[in-house]
Amino acid sequence: xxxxxxxxxxxHPDDSKISANAAIEDFPLPAVAYVSMSQHLGAPAEPVVxxxxxxxxxxxxxxxxxxxxxxVHSPYSGVVKNVDYVADLSGNKAKTVVIEVSGDQWDDGIDxxxxxxxxxxxxxxxxxxxxxEKGIVGLxxxxxxxxxxxxxxxxxxxxxxxxxxxxxEPFITSDYRQMIEQPEQLLIGTRIMMKxxxxxxxxxxxxxxxxxxxxxxRGYSKEYGDIEIVKLRKxxxxxxEKQLIKAVTGRNVPxxxxxxxxxxxxxxxxxxxxxxxxxQHNMPLVEKVVTVTGxxxxxxxxxxxxxxxxxxxxxxxxGGVPEDCVKIISGGPMMGKAVYNxxxxxVKGTSSLLFLTRKETARRPESNCIRCAxxxxxxxxxxEPYLLGKLARLSKMEELEKNRVYDCIECGCCSYTCPAGIPxxxxxxxxxxxxLKIMRSRPKK
Amino acid sequence: xxxxxxxxxxxxxxxxxxxxxxxxxxxxxxxxxxxPRIDQVEACLPGANCGGCGYAGCRAFAESCxxxxxxxxxxxxxxxxxVMKNIAAKLGMEVSEKLPMTAVVRCSGACGKRTAVVEYxxxxxxxxxxxxxxxxxxCQYGCLGEGDCARACKFGAIRMNAETxxxxxxxxxxxxxGACVKACPQNIxxxxxxxxxxxxxxxxCVNKDKGAVARKACSVACIGCRKCEKxxxxxxITVEDNVAYIDFNKCRLCRKCVAECPTxxxxxxNFPQETNKQIKxxx
Numbered sequence: 001x002x003x004x005x006x007x008x009x010x011x012h013p014d015d016s017k018i019s020a021n022a023a024i025e026d027f028p029l030p031a032v033a034y035v036s037m038s039q040h041l042g043a044p045a046e047p048v049v050x051x052x053x054x055x056x057x058x059x060x061x062x063x064x065x066x067x068x069x070x071x072v073h074s075p076y077s078g079v080v081k082n083v084d085y086v087a088d089l090s091g092n093k094a095k096t097v098v099i100e101v102s103g104d105q106w107d108d109g110i111d112x113x114x115x116x117x118x119x120x121x122x123x124x125x126x127x128x129x130x131x132x133e134k135g136i137v138g139l140x141x142x143x144x145x146x147x148x149x150x151x152x153x154x155x156x157x158x159x160x161x162x163x164x165x166x167x168x169e170p171f172i173t174s175d176y177r178q179m180i181e182q183p184e185q186l187l188i189g190t191r192i193m194m195k196x197x198x199x200x201x202x203x204x205x206x207x208x209x210x211x212x213x214x215x216x217x218r219g220y221s222k223e224y225g226d227i228e229i230v231k232l233r234k235x236x237x238x239x240x241e242k243q244l245i246k247a248v249t250g251r252n253v254p255x256x257x258x259x260x261x262x263x264x265x266x267x268x269x270x271x272x273x274x275x276x277x278x279x280q281h282n283m284p285l286v287e288k289v290v291t292v293t294g295x296x297x298x299x300x301x302x303x304x305x306x307x308x309x310x311x312x313x314x315x316x317x318x319g320g321v322p323e324d325c326v327k328i329i330s331g332g333p334m335m336g337k338a339v340y341n342x343x344x345x346x347v348k349g350t351s352s353l354l355f356l357t358r359k360e361t362a363r364r365p366e367s368n369c370i371r372c373a374x375x376x377x378x379x380x381x382x383x384e385p386y387l388l389g390k391l392a393r394l395s396k397m398e399e400l401e402k403n404r405v406y407d408c409i410e411c412g413c414c415s416y417t418c419p420a421g422i423p424x425x426x427x428x429x430x431x432x433x434x435x436l437k438i439m440r441s442r443p444k445k
Numbered sequence: 446x447x448x449x450x451x452x453x454x455x456x457x458x459x460x461x462x463x464x465x466x467x468x469x470x471x472x473x474x475x476x477x478x479x480x481p482r483i484d485q486v487e488a489c490l491p492g493a494n495c496g497g498c499g500y501a502g503c504r505a506f507a508e509s510c511x512x513x514x515x516x517x518x519x520x521x522x523x524x525x526x527x528v529m530k531n532i533a534a535k536l537g538m539e540v541s542e543k544l545p546m547t548a549v550v551r552c553s554g555a556c557g558k559r560t561a562v563v564e565y566x567x568x569x570x571x572x573x574x575x576x577x578x579x580x581x582x583x584c585q586y587g588c589l590g591e592g593d594c595a596r597a598c599k600f601g602a603i604r605m606n607a608e609t610x611x612x613x614x615x616x617x618x619x620x621x622x623g624a625c626v627k628a629c630p631q632n633i634x635x636x637x638x639x640x641x642x643x644x645x646x647x648x649x650c651v652n653k654d655k656g657a658v659a660r661k662a663c664s665v666a667c668i669g670c671r672k673c674e675k676x677x678x679x680x681x682i683t684v685e686d687n688v689a690y691i692d693f694n695k696c697r698l699c700r701k702c703v704a705e706c707p708t709x710x711x712x713x714x715n716f717p718q719e720t721n722k723q724i725k726x727x728x
Contacts, residue, residue: 089580
């Protein structure tokens with residue numbers, strides 16, 4: 001069968017999945033953990049514990065504040081040292097509960113047996129409530145509260161549930177390892193979300209460079225015939241929400257629109273597994289699979305880490321920062337963010353730590369645009385990055401809006417492909433933020 | 446032959462007259478009545494269209510002046526009091542004199558004073574830098590040094606000092622339009638009273654960290670010790686979020702705070718050199 005893909009743009013970076021064969025290891029518990037209250041998109045959670053209070057693993061320590069927000073649970077048992085402002089990986093300070101870890105006592109009602117529970121007892125609305133209560137957020141990186149995404153607004157109808165296993169970013173293998181090691185949990189998690197959306201079909205999209213994952217999941221087709229495994233062509237950004245919807249359903253998400261406008265709901269594979277754990281085992285989102293990788297590292301690792309472990313401890317367990325490494329990136333090389341503060345804690349959105357050498361990170365010297373239109377062919381959203389980049393430098397906000405700068409998904413294909421080494425995305429991203437600010441400040445009709 | 450010429454001239458003249466009449470009536474019908482004072486006011490303005498007044502340009506400002514019942518909320522920072530007086534005279538209104546302002550850079554964390562912790566190789570823009578992380582030094586509040594303010598200045602009043610990595614304001618050129626204040630993502634630049642003979646005292650730091658953290662990050666940081674607050678005889682200094690602020694409306698330029706500050710975060714500018722020495726000798 002032909003692999004499916006999106007028709008417009010895209011690039012083919014070397015996938016460098018060098019950590020693909022490293023089985024997931026449980027990361028040891030730290031002595032002190034830093035559990036941030038802003039691990040999700042939206043309003044930060046409000047701490048409900050005080051200094052000196054004893055907590056159990058799985059206990060609620062931060063309650064959501066606002067509609068788009070999520071609760072935070074303690075990943076450890078121990079004593080709350082204090083509630084302080086701790087710098088995140090960009091150096092911005094966020095309210096954080098500091099826990100002195102002792103033992104591994106779990107809160108009552110949490111099933112840690114690991115046995116696979118196939119029967120879905122809860123009803124649709126109960127499932128959504130459970131997902132909200134257990135603090136599940138989109139683990140693909142955007143950390144948007146999953147319960148909000150599963151609550152279809154009035155007048156809209158969900159027709160497609162697509163589980164995103166594309167993992168198109170080079171290097172990252174955390175989703176891949178989970179698909180290989182927890183296939184049934186993933187399929188049950190998908191079924192749970194199908195029930196919440198009252199759908200009888202779902203799709204799991206996987207890029208063709210992960211044949212083992214495709215094989216493994218297709219092996220369950222007898223029991224889970226209602227979940228179709230879709231083979232996707234290896235092309236970046238195949239895992240972009242809009243690109244994935246186009247590849248699987250053939251539908252175009254309208255400009256400034258949401259996937260639900262075309263009846264699609266997209267969830268990441270690790271989110272599906274977290275949903276399974278929450279609904280079937282009453283398990284809040286307190287751990288995360290994080291890939292620690294890089295060509296300069298002696299060992300490649302996939303760790304199952306409890307939230308709140310310092311990044312520097314992860315780095316220490318992977319053998320420390322290699323001498324020739326000059327940049328550590330949280331996330332993938334295409335869309336990830338450079339780590340400013342290695343003492344920042346692991347949060348729900350952390351998926352990978354990537355170590356790069358000076359040679360790998362060197363920027364090409366910038367020269368003039370030669371109008372080769374490589375960026376235009378590479379843009380998966382059909383924009384003209386050379387033009388947007390130029391307008392952005394000149395701060396022409398009206399022109400930028402006319403040229404749909406707000407449709408940019410910040411995938412970085414334009415900068416990647418530019419033979420003149422122009423930092424197109426850097427400029428476009430700034431302009432996009434300003435244009436969106438202007439658009440939002442306008443009175444609504 | 447002559448009849449052709451006569452016919453042509455006559456017909457064209459008649460056509461011209463008819464069209465003129467039509468045009469006259471059309472012009473009357475679609476006439477835009479505009480207050481002639483708008484043009485007069487606009488003529489008084491500098492015409493830089495800098496937007497420092499808060500309007501899109503000089504014409505928009507002139508329109509708002511003519512429409513307004515008084516000039517209290519309208520001020521052209523570039524033209525200053527002289528221009529405002531002219532406008533007031535044209536409109537027959539009163540205008541209160543405002544003290545001249547200037548942009549002040551509240552960071553002195555030059556290259557040697559702040560410990561560098563990371564290396565930045567991204568695009569040369571403070572906005573881009575601040576969107577990525579707090580700063581390449583250990584101080585997350587300080588000047589990012591990419592010169593967004595210098596680029597925003599339409600009067601060429603700000604230039605980046607290559608040695609310190611900090612922006613410098615040329616007071617003679619600065620019109621206090623506020624473009625640099627808006628451009629700075631760190632909110633370091635402030636508009637302050639120019640002061641008599643351009644003499645000013647201000648806190649050149651915006652670091653909100655606790656004293657020890659701030660001091661470790663930068664040797665000239667305000668550590669929020671409150672010594673200046675206690676020393677000020679006029680109650681002009683307040684310390685909030687671990688950083689001191691001098692209210693320029695209350696400050697009488699006595700410079701007692703300058704002598705008190707343990708880190709040298711309070712700057713006194715344009716005072717004669719001798720008096721500076723005198724203060725130190727008095728200590």
